[in-house]
Amino acid sequence: MLPSEDKYLTNVSYDTVIFGFTGEELKILILEYQNSGLFALPGGYIRRDENLLDAAKKGVMKRTGLKKIHLEQFHTFGKLNRSNPEPSKQIAKGLGYEMPENHWVLDRFITIGYYSLINYNLVKPTPNKFSDSINWYSINNLPPLMMDHEEIVNKALEAIKNDLGTKLFGTNLLPEKFTMKELRKVYETILNKKLRRTTFQRKILGMDILKRHEKLYTGAANKAPYLYSFDKEKPKKS
Amino acid sequence: MLPSEDKYLTNVSYDTVIFGFTGEELKILILEYQNSGLFALPGGYIRRDENLLDAAKKGVMKRTGLKKIHLEQFHTFGKLNRSNPEPSKQIAKGLGYEMPENHWVLDRFITIGYYSLINYNLVKPTPNKFSDSINWYSINNLPPLMMDHEEIVNKALEAIKNDLGTKLFGTNLLPEKFTMKELRKVYETILNKKLRRTTFQRKILGMDILKRHEKLYTGAANKAPYLYSFDKEKPKKS
DNA sequence: GCCTTATTGTATCAATCTGCTACAATAAAC
DNA sequence: GTTTATTGTAGCAGATTGATACAATAAGGC
Known part of the structure; x- marks a missing residue:
């Protein structure tokens, strides 16, 4: 045994x-x-x-x-x-x-x-x-x-x-489709610091590694965010 | 044995x-x-x-x-x-x-x-x-x-x-005192690419990790470079 | 419907950083 | 003194980032 x-x-x-x-x-x-x-x-x-x-x-x-x-x-x-x-x-x-x-x-x-x-x-x-x-x-x-x-x-x-940002993009921790806010939360938690919402969004989108899907209607009384998924191509810049 | x-x-x-x-x-x-x-x-x-x-x-x-x-x-x-x-x-x-x-x-x-x-x-x-x-x-x-x-x-x-640039600054490969050109050569060799002379100098000096010493007179018919040494303090930014 | 509220996506402008060029200041040879 | 190669740094344009602003919603309350 x-x-x-x-x-x-x-x-x-x-x-x-x-x-x-x-x-x-x-x-x-x-x-x-x-x-x-x-x-x-x-x-x-x-x-x-x-x-x-x-x-x-x-x-x-x-x-x-x-x-x-x-x-x-x-x-x-x-x-x-x-x-x-x-x-x-x-x-x-x-x-x-x-x-x-x-x-x-x-x-x-x-x-x-x-x-x-x-x-x-x-x-x-x-x-x-x-x-x-x-x-x-x-x-x-x-x-x-x-x-x-x-x-x-x-x-x-x-x-x-x-x-994070090189070998790893944090998407492994999330479901197939996720919102930009969720992804940012992952980064903030791993790096243990707040990130600027607008700068983060611009940078991640600029990396051209995400595919955009339909909107997510959560029932909350505000604008619905888009869902994204990790695009298994061209990780261009960091 | x-x-x-x-x-x-x-x-x-x-x-x-x-x-x-x-x-x-x-x-x-x-x-x-x-x-x-x-x-x-x-x-x-x-x-x-x-x-x-x-x-x-x-x-x-x-x-x-x-x-x-x-x-x-x-x-x-x-x-x-x-x-x-x-x-x-x-x-x-x-x-x-x-x-x-x-x-x-x-x-x-x-x-x-x-x-x-x-x-x-x-x-x-x-x-x-x-x-x-x-x-x-x-x-x-x-x-x-x-x-x-x-x-x-x-x-x-x-x-x-x-x-290079985080844990390691390449100065271990050089003698105690070295010129900026020598340090740049180290970086170029490790990274396997040419670096812009002026940008490299500005960036390294901006990091505030080097101490400047006397000039080095090599006998060459041109302006003598300064010698630098690694300053064992404050590695500020990368 | 219309107003309110919270959140999202983007635009804008300033501050900073980087690539690139220019140029004055040499050190030694001629 | 003149010439040549190299160094240190300034200056400017283009790119990147920080910070603010604002229009575009989704749903709830009336």
């Missing part, structure tokens, strides 16, 4: 920071292990017969139920003191296993961090066999995370800030 | 792309292994009792003879097909060792890539005990590198392009 050493690479793991956007704030998926009170990022080991990236993708697909996801590697964490056998022992104990003292999962690990931006509303958070829950937590209100997982989250936040 | 499994983490290594600037082009340090004709990036394994970053730093210090170096992690390479036991076997053979078929260094490896920008003229390239030479090679004229080391170099080049 414990993962076998023959199947997996030793001393290496991956961890994923899976971002979703509620319309108001950024949230990430956090696992809680059974009977241990330990909170952790979704992560795992790399099988000897699969690519690193595929291992991480498979993990995210399992936890979210999504079939098409985009992962971006942002940093690898290899400090000596980041590894700690206690959480794994506790987790095993909580599950009723006896963990041999020299088991490979208790050894030191170097972990590769990936982030993923996904549509909050399409996700079916699915716990794994070692955890009894997986839930969305606001990045401003995380539970105490085990080991260095909080540092990993912070690095991921830095990374999405830097990637 | 072969590295022992007790001392090192298995399945993980680091590789470093060490950049120097000759005044005309970017070069990197490449090792050549004895009697095997194999060229490789300087790299190594991580001791169980040291941080990942320290392992990589130690490696760069040994290969360059420098005491103060700055490393930047840029990517981790984990494709299934990147590992190949043949080079290690050949290297061992070239050294006269017998390498057991199941030795841990023949196993699959995930490698963490770091780059370093250093002053070309201060370096004493120093081979390790497995290699008979370490030399500077122009990035436009590299020897055929083993495994995926060429891909690692390309990723490093992308990374320094992106980091």
Whole structure:
């Protein structure tokens, strides 16, 4: 029942920071292990017969139920003191296993961090066999995370800030069609600052990456906004 | 004589792309292994009792003879097909060792890539005990590198392009004091495009990160340029 | 219908930044 | 002193961004 050493690479793991956007704030998926009170990022080991990236993708697909996801590697964490056998022992104990003292999962690990931006509303958070829950937590209100997982989250936040506007346009966090205001909210939340409405609209439209669709009538007593979708062509300038 | 499994983490290594600037082009340090004709990036394994970053730093210090170096992690390479036991076997053979078929260094490896920008003229390239030479090679004229080391170099080049102007100002590649023309040459070489002399000067000076010193009289029959040094304060805007 | 209210899409103008040209100020050779 | 190559900076036009203004709605209240 414990993962076998023959199947997996030793001393290496991956961890994923899976971002979703509620319309108001950024949230990430956090696992809680059974009977241990330990909170952790979704992560795992790399099988000897699969690519690193595929291992991480498979993990995210399992936890979210999504079939098409985009992962971006942002940093690898290899400090000596980041590894700690206690959480794994506790987790095993909580599950009723006896963990041999020299088991490979208790050894030191170097972990590769990936982030993923996904549509909050399409996700079916699915716990794994070692955890009894997986839930969305606001990045401003995380539970105490085990080991260095909080540092990993912070690095991921830095990374999405830097990637926004180049690798990343924030549309992954929104439904297929969205309003300009929603897109701006995404940018404001990730960059953690207010953006000028008119300048933002002019700049994004000037980038020529959006397709305009019908109007959205929300029932509100004011002018209805247009819906846009990401146009999978010509990302011209940033 | 072969590295022992007790001392090192298995399945993980680091590789470093060490950049120097000759005044005309970017070069990197490449090792050549004895009697095997194999060229490789300087790299190594991580001791169980040291941080990942320290392992990589130690490696760069040994290969360059420098005491103060700055490393930047840029990517981790984990494709299934990147590992190949043949080079290690050949290297061992070239050294006269017998390498057991199941030795841990023949196993699959995930490698963490770091780059370093250093002053070309201060370096004493120093081979390790497995290699008979370490030399500077122009990035436009590299020897055929083993495994995926060429891909690692390309990723490093992308990374320094992106980091230039934010994390990195290119002054690491130059001596303590340098002229504006030299700094511009560094930027042009890294970005691989010509920059407008006047605009570059205005922009860099406007960033307020340089201190101006005395003039440099080279003996050339024209106006002498000022020398500048990097001012370790207030990196204002990019 | 007509007026009100909140919001959206765009225009406008000033302030700033960038590309480009021009030119005075050299340092050394002749 | 004259010549030549290079440097530092100014000046101007064009592009980009910040800030304000305003017309065009959607629906609710009367």
